[in-house]
Amino acid sequence: MFENEDGEYWVDAAQGYYGEMKYQLNYNDQTSDVFDWLYVDYNTLQSAAAVNGFACELLHTGEHYDYLAKLTLEKI
Numbered sequence: 001m002f003e004n005e006d007g008e009y010w011v012d013a014a015q016g017y018y019g020e021m022k023y024q025l026n027y028n029d030q031t032s033d034v035f036d037w038l039y040v041d042y043n044t045l046q047s048a049a050a051v052n053g054f055a056c057e058l059l060h061t062g063e064h065y066d067y068l069a070k071l072t073l074e075k076i
Contacts, residue, residue: 042067 019039025032040048042058046069049056053074060068 041065042069045069 019041021037021039022034023037024034042056046056049071053076055072055074057070057072058067059070
């Protein structure tokens with residue numbers, strides 16, 4: 001990931017799925033461990049859920065490509 005002068009970040013797609021990120025939070029003098037974070041669009045989430053036995057329901061969409069989804073294990 002590369003930061004531009006204006007604060008934007010560019011992600012090198014050759015590194016894997018563009019939504020796979022590593023984060024570390026800082027607040028005052030406290031710093032978290034690095035942790036994995038995944039940004040995934042709804043269609044990709046819905047497809048992955050179906051393949052793995054889950055129903056995926058879109059509950060809410062926001063103004064900035066954000067959404068809330070509900071995953072439910074499908075009955076066998």
